[in-house]
Amino acid sequence: MKLFGSYTSPFVRHCRIALLEGQAQGTLECEFIETDIVSSGKLSPTKKVPFLTDTLYDEKNKAEEVELTDSASILMYIREQSGLTFFSSANDYNLFCNVNTVLDAAVNLFFLELKDNILPTEGSYLERHSERVLSALQYFNQQEYPTQAPFSDGELRLACFLDWGLFRKRINIDGLDNLQALLKAARSYDIFAQTAPPEGA
Template identity: 55%
Template structure:
């Protein structure tokens, strides 16, 4: 089994954490934008290959890893919905990041202003949720932690006003699979 991705992607990081927790044998293959555009129909990372099976989205990869290792991926519809809420905010934030790299900022687009507002409103909502502050962490919490850590790493937002999110991220930073998958320092 091979997982393709970058060390800085929050989506890839979540898959790497799931693999570390699973004990499954998997090689991590670092790839860049050009290689992922060539090797994956989605032209993004992560993607996973296991014999004849190729998965091209982090959610399907996580489900596969969890089920292959005898674990459950997302216990119920409430956890799934919270996972989707995190993904909505993460997607908006990642898109804003890459658009800004291309010189397209929120001051030039009402749509992008709405995306930025979406990030803030979802962080506020996520802060109100019951979150684990010690292991074990569920996949929604792991995805949230990967998102928060990426957002801070890329200086996309601050979480100082969100005590619950801050405490959960501190707890995750002490969790070995999370800590060991941190991106390299800038």
Template identity: 75%
Template sequence: MKLYGSYTSPFVRHCRIALLEGQLNGNLACEFIETDADSSAKLSPTKKVPFLQDQKAGKDIGLTDSASILMYLREQSGKTFLKDAQDFNLFCNVNTVLDAAVNLLFLEKFDDITPEQSSYLTRHRDRVESALLHMNESSYSSQAPFTDGELRLACFLDWGLFRNRINIDGLDNLQALLKAARSFDIFAQTAPPIGA
């Protein structure tokens, strides 16, 4: 099994966490291969990371979305992916907000377009801010094990701060989740490298 991705992507980070958790149990063999945008454009039909390649019972398996990859990694290690509808809803909401934040980052970085120049991007920025306030209304696990919804949220929060895309000052429940996640060895091991 091969998992392709970048060390800075929050989507890839969540997959790397699931991979490392599965390897701790000794029943998940997978190689992580760092991949840049050019390589992912050639190797993945969606032209993005993460993507996973495996062969099972003589059949090639190719997964090109972090959600399907997480499900596959959890299944291969005998774990549950998304324990209930509430956790699934959190996971989906974080994905929506993360997509908006990534779009804001890349449009600013590559095309020099910011929300001040686009009503559509203003809506994306407002979506991120509104969702953070909403997600702060819930309480989360104070230590591992974390649910996949919580891990996705922690990956987003850490990435958002790393890329200076969000501010969680005054959002105590989100700060508490991120602090708890950062104290989890596997979460800490998968942090983006300094200077990336």
């Protein structure tokens, strides 16, 4: 199995966490291939990371190539290969989907500013993206989360988003006590800590 991605992407981080959790369960071999925006532009149809390739063999030793180009399908595959459940409730899947929505908005705002110097104040739809991030943070803060591992995939996705948002200075969670508590709990989970974006990246 080969996972292509960056060490800073929150989408890739969640997949790396699932890989480490799978490896803790048994033998799950995977090579991580660091991939920049130029390579993902050539190698993925959506021009994004992560993407994954693998070769599966059936009982007659016939090979089947696996090519996955979204973190959600990659996570499903890694969880299946590890013998673990991907989602066990619609509520947790809803959390995962909602975090994806705001993560997409926040990542878009980040790249627009970084690459084109376009600020959220420069368009009403960009402002809506900013508002979406703010209102979703309030919404995510309405519930309590576990104080230690194991975390569900919805919770891991949220923790990856929060850590990325703080790392890139895209969000502020002062006063959002349930989110602060989740992040504190996730950061004290060794597998989450091992996959943190490198300082200065």
